[in-house]
Amino acid sequence: MRPHTRPALGMEAAELDRYWRPRDLRAALDIRAGEGARPLAGGTDIYPARAHHAAWEGSVAESLLDLSAIAELRTLERDGRHWRLGAGVTWAALRDAALPPGFRALQQAARQVGGRQVQARGTIGGNLCNASPAADGVPPLLLLAAEAVLLSPVGERRLPLDRFILGNRRTVLRDDEILAALLIPAERAEVPSAFVKLGARRHLVISIAMAAADAEGRATIGACSEVAHHWNGEVSPISDIRGSAEYRREAAAEVVSRALTLASAA
Ligand SMILES: Cc1cc2nc3c(=O)[nH]c(=O)nc-3n(C[C@H](O)[C@H](O)[C@H](O)COP(=O)(O)OP(=O)(O)OC[C@H]3O[C@@H](n4cnc5c(N)ncnc54)[C@H](O)[C@@H]3O)c2cc1C
Structure with missing residues (x-):
């Protein structure tokens, strides 16, 4: 898949932002690993941070891998003994879904993340990968004993959420990985x-x-x-x-x- 390119603000024409928006998860993983492109979900953390950086330190050309067209990342369903919450599920989708009572904390958090516009674009995966100490999605998902599912072209690994986030803006995500989903034990979702x-x-x-x-x-x-x-x-x-x-x-x-x-x- 060929990227769209455009010069970043304040950059020489040779330094280009590159942008991909695949529909297929496999293609996304290849671009992530092959091009080192940064995942972009709702952009509600990335774009304010880029604007801030551009204002104070100058723009940086960055390859962006937009995940928003990948339907597989947006599913929220019971899958055997787990609930599977796709990393691309937005706060609005989470807020409005019919879910068992264990999800109430997460749904109450969803209603309080930013305003309606942010809820419509921002995703649960972006919230976790951004790893802000004030990320509202983390306490409800820790409570639900959520596991993070990480995919790369060489396979899958699963980690408890408290081992996925290491510190302020730090996670264990490798440069070739995408956070695909959170797995929540079905019995915890009933409490x-x-x-x-x-x-x-x-x-x-x-x-x-x-x-x-x-x-x-x-x-x-x-x-x-x-x-x-x-x-x-x-x-x-x-x-x-x-x-x-x-x-x-x-x-x-x-x-x-x-x-x-x-x-x-x-
Ligand atoms: C006005 C405003 C108000 C806000 N209020 C709140 C609030 O009340 N509470 C709160 O917690 N947050 C708040 N936020 C922050 C933000 O909206 C959330 O953290 C949101 O969930 C981020 O999701 P996103 O999809 O927009 O992430 P993006 O900006 O697209 O990405 C964020 C980070 O995650 C990475 N990433 C995204 N998806 C994946 C993936 N699947 N795999 C690997 N890496 C990935 C990106 O590379 C980037 O580093 C607010 C933001 C704004 C602008």
Whole structure:
């Protein structure tokens, strides 16, 4: 498949952005491995970051592999003993799907990611691969014991989500891999759950702290450390422009407590 090319802003004509949009997963894997192209899903993380970079440091030519035409990445279905959530499923699709009660936390998170426009474009796979400490998809999926399915031209590997995300903006994804899906044990998807997010205001806000919890007493906490994790009553919170470590310590306990109450009442 031949790429579309265009000069990147501020670049010499010889330095070109290259862009592919295959419909077939196999073709996408070949382009990813052969050309080293960066996966592009909804672009709601990539494009703001590129605009910021272009404004402050100058543009960078980058090969982009648009995954949005690959139907296989957008399925959300029960597959034997698992639910399979395609990496290309958008927040809007997730928000509006009829799903068992264990997905409630994830669906409540979906309703609070950005506004409707971001929910229409942004995907669950992009949220996880971007690996922001404030990624709202991570606590609900950790709670569901989700496994990440990674594909490359040489095969597949599966990893628990807490081994997929390594730190702030760091994952184990190799340069020849695509995140294809999340696998969720069907029995976990039956345990009612809830999600609570604390931001500086009610809507369109990045989390200061967020928690997911289920009716069996499990809880996970996000935005308080580099990577979201299971709650054991302890956090060593980060300080940033959104909140101090001290404030986050109290906020974390409160959002976990509220999520547990909501989940057990569900
Ligand atoms: C106004 C605004 C508000 C926002 N609010 C929130 C919020 O409240 N909560 C929140 O969590 N996020 C928020 N975000 C961030 C963003 O919308 C989400 O993280 C979204 O889920 C990213 O998905 P995407 O498909 O747009 O990712 P993209 O921007 O396309 O990609 C993000 C990263 O993931 C990689 N990637 C994408 N898909 C794959 C794949 N299948 N395999 C391998 N790598 C892949 C890309 O290479 C890139 O590095 C907001 C963004 C904006 C612009």
